[in-house]
Amino acid sequence: xxxxxxxxxxxxxxxxxxxxxxxxxxxxxxxxxxxxxxxxxxxxxxxxxxxxxxxxxxxxxxxxxxxxxxxxxxxxxxxxxxxxxxxxxxxxxxxxxxxxxxxxxxxxxxxxxxxxxxxxxxxxxxxxxxxxxxxxxxxxxxxxxxxxxxxxxxxxxxxxxxxxxxxxxxxxxxxxxxxxxxxxxxxxxxxxxxxxxxxxxxxxxxxxxxxxxxxxxxxxxxxxxxxxxxxxxxxxxxxxxxxxxxxxxxxxxxxxxxxxxxxxxxxxxxxxxxxxxxxxxxxxxxxxxxxxxxxxxxxxxxxxxxxxxxxxxxxxxxxxxxxxxxxxxxxxxxxxxxxxxxxxxxxxxxxxxxxxxxxxxxxxxxxxxxxxxxxxxxxxxxxxxxx
Amino acid sequence: xxxxxxxxxxxxxxxxxxxxxxxxxxxxxxxxxxxxxxxxxxxxxxxxxxxxxxxxxxxxxxxxxxxxxxxxxxxxxxxxxxxxxxxxxxxxxxxxxxxxxxxxxxxxxxxxxxxxxxxxxxxxxxxxxxxxxxxxxxxxxxxxxxxxxxxxxxxxxxxxxxxxxxxxxxxxxxxxxxxxxxxxxxxxxxxxxxxxxxxxxxxxxxxxxxxxxxxxxxxxxxxxxxxxxxxxxxxxxxxxxxxxxxxxxxxxxxxxxxxxxxxxxxxxxxxxxxxxxxxxxxxxxxxxxxxxxxxxxxxxxxxxxxxxxxxxxxxxxxxxxxxxxxxxxxxxxxxxxxxxxxxxxxxxxxxxxxxxxxxxxxxxxxxxxxxxxxxxxxxxxxxxxxx
Numbered sequence: 001x002x003x004x005x006x007x008x009x010x011x012x013x014x015x016x017x018x019x020x021x022x023x024x025x026x027x028x029x030x031x032x033x034x035x036x037x038x039x040x041x042x043x044x045x046x047x048x049x050x051x052x053x054x055x056x057x058x059x060x061x062x063x064x065x066x067x068x069x070x071x072x073x074x075x076x077x078x079x080x081x082x083x084x085x086x087x088x089x090x091x092x093x094x095x096x097x098x099x100x101x102x103x104x105x106x107x108x109x110x111x112x113x114x115x116x117x118x119x120x121x122x123x124x125x126x127x128x129x130x131x132x133x134x135x136x137x138x139x140x141x142x143x144x145x146x147x148x149x150x151x152x153x154x155x156x157x158x159x160x161x162x163x164x165x166x167x168x169x170x171x172x173x174x175x176x177x178x179x180x181x182x183x184x185x186x187x188x189x190x191x192x193x194x195x196x197x198x199x200x201x202x203x204x205x206x207x208x209x210x211x212x213x214x215x216x217x218x219x220x221x222x223x224x225x226x227x228x229x230x231x232x233x234x235x236x237x238x239x240x241x242x243x244x245x246x247x248x249x250x251x252x253x254x255x256x257x258x259x260x261x262x263x264x265x266x267x268x269x270x271x272x273x274x275x276x277x278x279x280x281x282x283x284x285x286x287x288x289x290x291x292x293x294x295x296x297x298x299x300x301x302x303x304x305x306x307x308x309x310x311x312x313x314x315x316x317x318x319x320x321x322x323x324x325x326x327x328x329x330x331x332x333x334x335x336x337x338x339x340x341x342x343x344x345x346x347x348x349x350x351x352x353x354x355x356x357x358x359x360x361x362x363x364x365x366x367x368x369x370x371x372x373x374x375x376x377x378x379x380x381x382x383x384x385x386x387x
Numbered sequence: 388x389x390x391x392x393x394x395x396x397x398x399x400x401x402x403x404x405x406x407x408x409x410x411x412x413x414x415x416x417x418x419x420x421x422x423x424x425x426x427x428x429x430x431x432x433x434x435x436x437x438x439x440x441x442x443x444x445x446x447x448x449x450x451x452x453x454x455x456x457x458x459x460x461x462x463x464x465x466x467x468x469x470x471x472x473x474x475x476x477x478x479x480x481x482x483x484x485x486x487x488x489x490x491x492x493x494x495x496x497x498x499x500x501x502x503x504x505x506x507x508x509x510x511x512x513x514x515x516x517x518x519x520x521x522x523x524x525x526x527x528x529x530x531x532x533x534x535x536x537x538x539x540x541x542x543x544x545x546x547x548x549x550x551x552x553x554x555x556x557x558x559x560x561x562x563x564x565x566x567x568x569x570x571x572x573x574x575x576x577x578x579x580x581x582x583x584x585x586x587x588x589x590x591x592x593x594x595x596x597x598x599x600x601x602x603x604x605x606x607x608x609x610x611x612x613x614x615x616x617x618x619x620x621x622x623x624x625x626x627x628x629x630x631x632x633x634x635x636x637x638x639x640x641x642x643x644x645x646x647x648x649x650x651x652x653x654x655x656x657x658x659x660x661x662x663x664x665x666x667x668x669x670x671x672x673x674x675x676x677x678x679x680x681x682x683x684x685x686x687x688x689x690x691x692x693x694x695x696x697x698x699x700x701x702x703x704x705x706x707x708x709x710x711x712x713x714x715x716x717x718x719x720x721x722x723x724x725x726x727x728x729x730x731x732x733x734x735x736x737x738x739x740x741x742x743x744x745x746x747x748x749x750x751x752x753x754x755x756x757x758x759x760x761x762x763x764x765x766x767x768x769x770x771x772x773x774x
Contacts, residue, residue, distance in 0.1 A: 099442060102490065
């Protein structure tokens with residue numbers, strides 16, 4: 001089997017954003033297809049994916065650097081012994097002559113490519129990607145059901161608390177039992193009122209997380225920590241800059257509830273530093289790294305190794321992302337659970353068209369690969385891509 | 388004054404690499420020109436720059452994200468009170484809607500843009516960029532002479548030590564008094580022989596640095612440290628992964644000579660972490676961050692603040708890069724000195740055509756801006772760009 005084409009197309013989510021308070025008006029994601037010369041059911045076997053949600057398309061890095069390196073490589077050098085593509089070898093070749101450090105856009109670019117390899121291999125095996133991932137990393141089987149939570153809880157004009165409660169109530173009606181809301185976009189007093197309103201819907205602190213999106217300095221983070229502590233929240237997410245390990249460590253010393261961070265760390269070395277210097281607590285705090293932004297599952301497995309070799313459990317990992325790719329990674333690697341952004345970031349966000357959230361859990365589908373074909377609005381975009 | 392066009396062109400250095408043992412065969416750099424509606428000497432005032440040397444061109448990030456943001460902005464919002472372009476405001480607008488963390492290719496992209504602003508402002512003032520930089524950051528004046536050292540000391544086939552000695556002797560004949568050589572590409576015993584050969588040319592350990600390019604694990608780094616210590620070297624550079632603060636800290640505890648690192652850290656937050664967790668010693672170790680890869684001079688000034696607020700001196704800063712942009716930043720901000728790669732990375736590397744190294748120092752030229760116009764091979768590339 002050899003790769004014959006690698007296609008990338010930036011997809012603008014512009015018209016699909018349903019909530020104007022998240023400024024993703026010019027947000028883009030790279031759709032990626034790896035086409036091979038292997039014919040399955042009369043068509044060239046093709047792996048498809050995208051580079052998660054929340055950063056940007058990576059057309060330049062993919063077309064100028066990574067795709068040419070892969071197409072110029074001897075196809076034999078990209079294969080595993082069983083004849084499927086090696087995610088590790090594809091990653092090494094795509095990063096050839098790249099210097100160490102600087103884990104940003106490059107990590108998002110390779111992530112999309114590497115995930116397409118998993119989709120391709122799973123389709124060759126005629127199984128869901130979570131099974132291919134589980135077997136590759138020596139796990140008995142993928143789990144079939146994944147804990148999810150609904151991320152949202154936006155600010156509304158006039159700070160009318162009924163709008164916030166209505167939003168979370170919609171998620172509850174969809175089957176979610178745990179919720180995450182924004183904080184830090186208003187005064188502490190206003191945020192406190194919003195949290196108390198949200199708790200009325202969530203039904204208890206352990207069912208509600210708050211997310212500051214990295215905007216607090218250390219003093220503000222500590223001030224919020226003192227105010228949040230009595231609520232016994234599910235977690236307090238990204239209080240400060242994602243690389244500010246000093247702040248995170250001070251917060252972990254001051255705040256007894258779980259902290260969550262990591263969606264803006266894109267390499268195993270950054271995760272190692274978060275663990276060594278950021279004060280994260282085994283069995284307590286939450287790691288949100290997203291393989292779809294971080295060089296793919298190969299590097300994500302290295303992140304888990306950094307965690308587990310230092311006494312942390314993979315159940316503490318709740319990847320950022322809220323899409324099918326992350327769902328399969330969580331199921332394949334046996335992680336704690338998965339974020340979902342109900343209704344926004346379409347057509348990429350969420351799971352298959354007919355996937356239901358039941359009692360805060362989602363069953364992983366049986367479709368081969370990541371099952372992106374079960375999202376009709378998304379698969380139309382891919383159909384154009386490979387046509 | 389308003390920006391009318393921002394032009395980017397990737398330049399391949401392929402045919403210009405004179406040393407085949409550095410694998411920069413597909414290396415690219417973004418040439419950037421910011422064109423305004425201000426007419427000076429009958430022509431539109433234009434700032435030019437490039438994103439240093441050693442990583443890659445950033446055509447995608449510039450064209451898809453940063454350039455459109457700048458051209459869509461109200462021109463008034465990009466100006467300082469004196470009517471020149473504000474490097475800080477240009478940076479903020481170019482990064483609009485970018486999330487925190489992930490300081491990689493994006494940092495290289497903005498660096499090229501931001502440096503073009505300095506070139507433009509200096510040309511408007513009819514002065515060298517180092518003067519504009521010095522004044523902007525409240526310094527009395529730029530220094531006129533900068534300490535430089537020659538980086539090279541490559542591996543040669545057959546490990547013939549005469550080739551290494553001949554290379555360093557050429558640099559000495561060009562006026563260099565301090566040198567840097569590669570280590571880690573051979574056994575410790577071979578490297579020891581190479582260092583001893585190089586010392587014969589350098590004339591003493593304080594005139595010779597060694598660079599492992601980040602390839603050692605902690606055990607190997609410590610093994611080298613023990614072997615290197617007796618030579619009393621100028622510094623031991625990038626022993627391990629640039630983000631491995633644990634390794635750097637262990638090395639600082641074990642090795643009494645100066646360590647050098649930072650060319651692969653691209654944000655002030657990463658520098659803060661290096662200082663807090665990497666064991667760097669005030670008045671002793673060397674910081675090599677390169678404004679041309681790290682969001683520009685605006686972010687570089689924040690890095691200096693992280694250093695100086697923790698007892699480090701800006702004289703400990705020796706930026707990576709070895710080109711005119713870095714020379715002016717060093718002169719404008721009063722840093723310790725500057726790297727030079729004699730003869731390679733052309734047409735970008737090195738200083739003006741007629742700049743001479745005298746007794747290990749370089750005089751900063753009088754040409755307006757960064758003086759890229761004084762490098763004839765380079766300015767031909769820019770002439771094509773803006774034509």
